[in-house]
């Protein structure tokens with residue numbers, strides 16, 4: 001892709017982020033999703049991972065950069081929405097929203113695919129799948145997945161925390 | 162800080178759904194009622210704090226204070242307004258500060274438009290996550306997972322609070338009993354919350370007047386002293402990855418409030434805890450240490466929060482069963498109890514009350530802000 005095309009693509013993505021009320025600081029994350037990789041914001045000094053784009057609680061902006069993450073985690077908690085708060089969700093209910101704790105520590109709120117709403121459960125291992133969304137963003141959704149033994153910490157404290 | 166300022170006037174308007182009054186009118190009536198309650202003239206108000214944004218109230222109400230400020234940290238705002246009123250009085254900026262709320266909430270509805278202002282991060286709305294019920298449900302589900310808390314336990318909170326409201330004229334629950342079976346039969350809204358686990362938006366106004374303790378003693382109503390107050394923000398628990406185990410960041414708020422008051426939990430007669438959903442008072446009772454972590458469900462089921470229980474909680478029906486004034490409900494109830502004006506619902510032992518507020522829906526977890534204070538009828 002030439003430079004001009006890259007710039008246009010980037011601007012389109014920024015516009016999509018702004019339109020949904022997202023933070024332009026998260027642009028690299030959404031670019032990653034389009035490219036099929038799950039990125040997290042990481043502090044090189046203490047190895048804490050963050051989502052969304054953050055400053056490190058200890059090191060501020062000194063050593064923050066986006067790194068490729070596993071895209072795997074487990075359901076930490078969830079809800080099943082039965083009440084349609086908007087016309088847009090009237091045909092969707094009931095649907096589950098899971099808070100996934102990624103292997104690297106941060107939480108990511110998403111939908112669990114290939115899983116009936118009454119089978120979503122705390123501790124369910126999941127992995128990200130990238131799906132295009134009407135907003136113009138590519139969204140990570142999750143599906144039940146295998147977790148490499150020993151990779152998902154049973155505890156609730158993030159690395160270095 | 163203990164007992165240097167007091168609540169000297171309380172105004173509670175009609176509370177209900179679809180009252181047909183705009184917020185400004187509700188606030189004006191609440192201020193008039195508070196002035197009448199305190200036996201003070203309009204010009205006595207020399208400071209005005211509105212919970213939420215304010216531009217027009219002073220002209221409309223015919224008030225002439227030295228300042229009018231807005232505060233907004235969601236349902237924690239009411240307690241914050243009293244803390245701010247104290248600071249303004251102590252710094253010599255005012256002698257009588259009106260802390261005012263009044264909104265016609267029942268007319269507004271969630272729009273569904275992702276808004277980074279109210280939903281801290283826009284992205285969860287892309288998945289259909291919307292509303293405070295869903296974000297509080299994350300904490301409830303986690304509590305169930307860790308401690309075996311059940312929907313019946315949440316129902317016990319709803320029933321306990323309704324039993325208080327049934328006897329309290331002017332509340333939405335007045336004369337309308339609720340059984341656990343009715344709670345269990347109510348439709349699921351955001352699992353694990355059923356209809357009766359959720360508050361509903363109501364219209365209404367409340368104003369409290371704050372003055373120095375010295376001034377308070379010369380006024381007609383029994384002063385309700387601010388004995389201590391504290392704040393905590395849940396972002397600390399977000400950073401440590403423990404936010405879903407914490408309904409609020411209560412530890413720092415509790416430490417400061419009790420240190421200022423020179424009191425311990427054993428000195429508290431009742432608790433008025435912010436209750437948008439049934440899980441909320443249950444988790445706060447645990448976090449304050451009235452009961453052990455995980456014991457909230459059995460505590461409610463066994464009657465611990467009833468008038469004769471170990472810690473009578475939300476004794477006017479709370480926001481779940483009385484009315485929803487975004488945090489002023491608990492302050493008003495504490496004032497009524499501490500003055501001995503709670504009617505048939507008057508507790509026998511009512512010298513001190515813990516009051517909490519919790520707010521700023523986050524879109525990713527329940528809310529961020531917490532403020533608490535200890536009110537008492539002895540300085």
Ligand SMILES: [Zn+2]
Pocket residue numbers: 043044045046047048056057058059060
């Ligand atoms: Zn760091």
